[in-house]
Amino acid sequence: MTTPAHADTMEADTARLREMDARAAVIESTSRGSDGGQPTYEGLSGVVISASAICDVNGERGTLSYRGYDIGELACRATFEETAHLLWHGDLPSRQELDSLTARLTAERELNGAADLILSALPTHVEPMDALRTAVSSLTCNGTNGQDPGSMQEDQAICLVAKFPTIVARFYRRRHSLPPIAPRPDLSHAANFLYMVQGHEPTTLQAQTMDLAMLLMAEHGFNASTFAARVTAATLSDMYAAVTSAVGTLKGPLHGGANEQAMRMMLEIGEVANVAPYIDDALARKQRIMGFGHRVYRHSADPRAAYLRASLFDLCAESGDFHFYELATTIAEVVHAKKGLYPNVDFYAAPVLYLLGIPLELFVTVFAVSRVPGWTAHVMEQYANNKLIRPLSTYVGPENRVYCPIDDRGH
Ligand code: ACO
Numbered sequence: 001m002t003t004p005a006h007a008d009t010m011e012a013d014t015a016r017l018r019e020m021d022a023r024a025a026v027i028e029s030t031s032r033g034s035d036g037g038q039p040t041y042e043g044l045s046g047v048v049i050s051a052s053a054i055c056d057v058n059g060e061r062g063t064l065s066y067r068g069y070d071i072g073e074l075a076c077r078a079t080f081e082e083t084a085h086l087l088w089h090g091d092l093p094s095r096q097e098l099d100s101l102t103a104r105l106t107a108e109r110e111l112n113g114a115a116d117l118i119l120s121a122l123p124t125h126v127e128p129m130d131a132l133r134t135a136v137s138s139l140t141c142n143g144t145n146g147q148d149p150g151s152m153q154e155d156q157a158i159c160l161v162a163k164f165p166t167i168v169a170r171f172y173r174r175r176h177s178l179p180p181i182a183p184r185p186d187l188s189h190a191a192n193f194l195y196m197v198q199g200h201e202p203t204t205l206q207a208q209t210m211d212l213a214m215l216l217m218a219e220h221g222f223n224a225s226t227f228a229a230r231v232t233a234a235t236l237s238d239m240y241a242a243v244t245s246a247v248g249t250l251k252g253p254l255h256g257g258a259n260e261q262a263m264r265m266m267l268e269i270g271e272v273a274n275v276a277p278y279i280d281d282a283l284a285r286k287q288r289i290m291g292f293g294h295r296v297y298r299h300s301a302d303p304r305a306a307y308l309r310a311s312l313f314d315l316c317a318e319s320g321d322f323h324f325y326e327l328a329t330t331i332a333e334v335v336h337a338k339k340g341l342y343p344n345v346d347f348y349a350a351p352v353l354y355l356l357g358i359p360l361e362l363f364v365t366v367f368a369v370s371r372v373p374g375w376t377a378h379v380m381e382q383y384a385n386n387k388l389i390r391p392l393s394t395y396v397g398p399e400n401r402v403y404c405p406i407d408d409r410g411h
Helices: 004-030 071-077 080-089 095-107 113-121 128-136 149-175 189-198 204-216 224-233 239-250 258-269 272-284 303-319 323-339 345-355 360-384
Strands: 055-058 063-066
Touching: 063 071, 063 080, 063 303, 071 204, 071 303, 080 095, 080 149, 080 189, 080 204, 080 360, 095 149, 113 128, 113 149, 128 149, 128 239, 128 360, 149 189, 149 239, 149 360, 189 204, 204 303, 204 345, 204 360, 224 239, 224 360, 239 360, 258 272, 258 323, 258 345, 258 360, 272 323, 303 323, 303 345, 323 345, 345 360
Parallel strands: none
Antiparallel strands: 055 063
């Protein structure tokens, strides 16, 4: 099922995805030795580099908790806004704290000078993640003079969380010559995001599903983008710089970029009957199946996937069309049977976002919009007990070379 909203962006997506595939192929080849053998270094796999009280990702048990709350507890009961407070402060908010946070987030939604100017100046061929990265780096918060560092950090985190959806929606609509849509203060963070992208208010189920998807993607320990944010923060650079690093890191196809590619794969497979031959062929060609496998959940399912699978079922039930539920669950069964891999958060997030009407080109940015509370919580935790992050490498290049004047170099 390809809706008109998706069809007009798919052609442009094809060229971009080819480029992403090429980039993934380069990454794959450069992680191996010159003889094409096994990688010598394992990308810090299994290495503990710090303590953190924000999130527990347990790959052995296949569990995830934010600040001690199992993800299932939060997925069934909490909102994205409550989760942001929990991640930043360590406890769920009181009614008064939640009302205050909601009011502050709502008040910060509109873009101020620089970000707005930059978004209107960027050419429309710029990728949404690149526009987001550029706009985020230009953000500044109001009136931080004289504030204590703790409240300044919270202000900056609120500013970032509030403005991410507006940046994404504003640039998407400009890219497609659509008029900008001002944020609606009466809508939740998730519902307002859908509204600003699409121009119509989501149904209750759509708003709740978006909220849940964002909550599930809000935090995940020392993943690559969070680690990048912490490395930047550990130099005592500012929160905007740290989050800009994180956005750049999330973009890659082995991290946040996988949700878009997983959806492309589902659309390419098309029918349940095509699943097994498609997967056989991809595995025979040593291709990675996007949305499967995880650095930490190696021998267990990604706990977030089950909640997104249930959401996919609910969305299909609302429309009465179970095509994507049947397709996605069949792909998951076949990949597990043939390769022993489980779906990660990106796999079921892909059809969920698609059925919510999110254009493919925005999939990675949705991940970014969702992850800002986690990134900013980690930046605050890093500042609170800072140590410069500076690992070592083993030097394997040539040694004892002698400088040769340029005219004598013979090339
Ligand atoms: N499809 C096919 N084979 C896979 C996949 C996959 N998705 N994932 C892992 N494998 C295989 C590898 O080919 C390798 O097999 P080999 O030993 O026969 O060569 C083995 O499993 C181990 O793979 P590694 O790359 O060493 O595992 P690593 O922990 O480095 O990779 C990663 C984790 C990058 C997530 C990987 O599973 C992958 O590329 N998945 C697809 C991309 C994806 O979905 N990314 C989103 C991750 S979740 C997130 O970032 C929010």
